[in-house]
Amino acid sequence: MSKKSVTAVVLCLALAATAALAASEHPGKESIEKSGYKGPETCEECHPGTAKAFLDTVHWKHASKVTNVDNINPKLEYGMKNRIYVMCNGNDIVNNLKEIPKSPVTGKSKFSGCNTCHPGNHLSDVGSTGPAAAAAVDCLVCHSTEYDFRQRKAFKNEKGEVVMGQDRSTKAALAIGKPTVKNCMVCHEAAGGGVIVKRGFSFTKDTDAHAAKGMVCVDCHKTKNHKMPTGHDPNNWANDGVFLSCADTSCHGVKPHKDADLNRHSAKIACQTCHIPRTGGAFAKDFTVWEQTPDKFYEPTTLKKEANETTPAYAWYNGTVKNTPHFIGPKGSRKDGKSKITPFKIFQGRAYYNKQTGELLSMDFAQPMSNGDTRAGVLSAAKTLGLKNPEKIAKEAVPGWQTIYFGSNHLVTKTKALYCANCHAPNGVLNFKDLGYSDKEIVKLTSPELYMEKVAKKQKEEW
């Protein structure tokens, strides 16, 4: 048997095994059917300690210690809870879920806040601890295939507190299993302010080679005790301390190709560079000017593309991150022995800066969403964060731009992977000069000499 058919057989077996597992019923079903679903305590009968342990994960805390980023305090925790950047110019704290002021046009209000993408009920919110928090975890949003999303909405309870609803029906609890793509995409597909906005993240058979093979998120993001492995995206700092990469030996290793010429490149070129040639989503936003939408509320002016419509920017990346008020992105160089040429999605956003300190300010969206007044949003955020002289800060705040780089780690393709001439032609995708190659080297790197024979042979084979 050829190597290829062996792989095929192994793959089929693996798929069959996964399918069998998925089809097998959750052993807790009968018991849940009998006693009904009362929240995590029901699960705890057989999975003790799960809810409490979950409280110590990024998905609950929206933060963790961060060791690879410049200009932050290594003793503190960072994440969506408290970061300030310009993809979404707020965070869970300043943009805490609430009812926004009534629209002066329609007299209507609505609920808005970053922490809607949290598996709690808002009374037990991002980073909360203790028995009430453990009881508030929405296990089913990740584990049920029968979740009714009409229940997952903000509302006010009898005490006037804003609560995030959950589907706690027994029906949903009877459909327990390993998380599907949909479970994860409940929050991930609309990160950044709408479907595909942040990274053009679409995971379908048309947009991703792994999705086309029937793989799901957790086939790669293999999770133990709810610690979710992640990569080193320069703009996704919070992590559970476990990491994954395409080149992991459990996945592909560093020599996945039969062609040694391709394998040789992986010393200096990240897998993603060749295999994720496109990116997408929003490429610019203006938080200083909000546009009125048909419902008379406002949203930040946003320029966007489809999932696969933009070309990435390429930069050397060694896993450490430059973090300044006007730039958050990869550090690295050709010479440091650790960096690889890596693709990024570039995004630029305009927001307000503190006139005195030059720091990027954050914004509460409640006011601008209601009436377009962006400085009122800056004022509210400055107050929430306890900045001194919030009125003065808001009044004097200066608009400015920040450029951020997002990792580009999905939308994998085999058929459209970059091949020799995509890079080594004079008008190739890489700007060798910007990447630090000398003129003499560039002459060599852009000569067909490098690939003529090979590509000619390939061409001949095919015709």
Add this chain to the structure above:
Amino acid sequence: MKKAVSVMVLVAVAALSILCFGSMASAGEEIKMVGVITKIEIAGPDAKTATATLKDNKTEQPVVITVNDDLTLDKFKDHRIVEGDEIRCKYEVIDGKNVSKLFRKTAGC
């Protein structure tokens, strides 16, 4: 597959701009609209098609959209998309039906 690579290579060598997949979406006569859903009709959990009526924000007229893609159908079934949601939609007229090519909630930041 091999063919795809070589075609790519040919294109790349000859092309004005490498990797020019262009804007893949804009092939046919697509009509764009934004509107609020006033009605969703879907026949049970196994339905392969559904219709959604949108009130066009510009003209205030109801437009009936036929939805066939699995992802959107799934969002109707589990109620991630419900009546009252505002939708950005692209559709094509095929055999007198407005067939959805893109059907997305307009959620802001």
